[in-house]
Amino acid sequence: MALSGRIKINHGDVFAHGAYVVGDVEAVRDFDKSSPGKAVQAVDKESGLLVWSVSVLDADPEARKDMKTVTVKISAPHQPIPPEAMPGVPFRPVEFDGLTVTPYLDDKRNRIAYSFRATGMRAPQTSGKPAPRAQNQEAA
Numbered sequence: 001m002a003l004s005g006r007i008k009i010n011h012g013d014v015f016a017h018g019a020y021v022v023g024d025v026e027a028v029r030d031f032d033k034s035s036p037g038k039a040v041q042a043v044d045k046e047s048g049l050l051v052w053s054v055s056v057l058d059a060d061p062e063a064r065k066d067m068k069t070v071t072v073k074i075s076a077p078h079q080p081i082p083p084e085a086m087p088g089v090p091f092r093p094v095e096f097d098g099l100t101v102t103p104y105l106d107d108k109r110n111r112i113a114y115s116f117r118a119t120g121m122r123a124p125q126t127s128g129k130p131a132p133r134a135q136n137q138e139a140a
Contacts, residue, residue, distance in 0.1 A: 006046075006100035006117060014099065014116065015058055018124065020091035021082040023055035028073060044075035047119075051075055054082065054121070057091060072096060072116045083123035095124045 011019075028051040033040040042051040052074045058067065074080050074096075085092045098119030106113035 006102050009099050009101050011095045011099050014101065015056075015060075017059040017061065019094050019096075020057045020059065021054055021094050022057045022069060022091055025052050025054045025074070025080050025082060027051075027079070028053050047075045049075040049077055052080055054080070056094065070116060072118055074118050074121060076120065080121050082121060093124045094121050096121050
């Protein structure tokens with residue numbers, strides 16, 4: 001089958017109305033390798049890079065309440081830095097580079113759920129040219 005594992009997708013396909021960072025970027029813990037008193041950060045199986053997570057608000061006004069906030073995991077060598085907040089807005093608008101989605105069965109809710117991953121984050125484009133990358137981001 002042509003579709004297996006992570007499926008590449010554009011940011012606008014997932015967040016057509018925009019996305020906003022609503023939490024801190026945090027290291028993802030590798031629960032298998034961690035022990036009490038010694039946390040080990042997860043490493044992406046495909047890239048070998050460290051894994052970070054960030055909570056994002058989906059600005060789609062028709063999104064279900066339980067789908068308004070999603071977690072995006074970012075594989076990067078260093079902790080990604082979210083874009084700056086816009087003046088007068090409490091959230092930071094964001095776009096993700098190298099976005100992928102992996103559907104899976106959520107046994108607890110008996111429905112299909114989605115896991116989102118990215119290779120980087122940046123401020124949204126406001127003109128015809130891409131926004132500059134943050135210094136801690138490498139080209140995908």
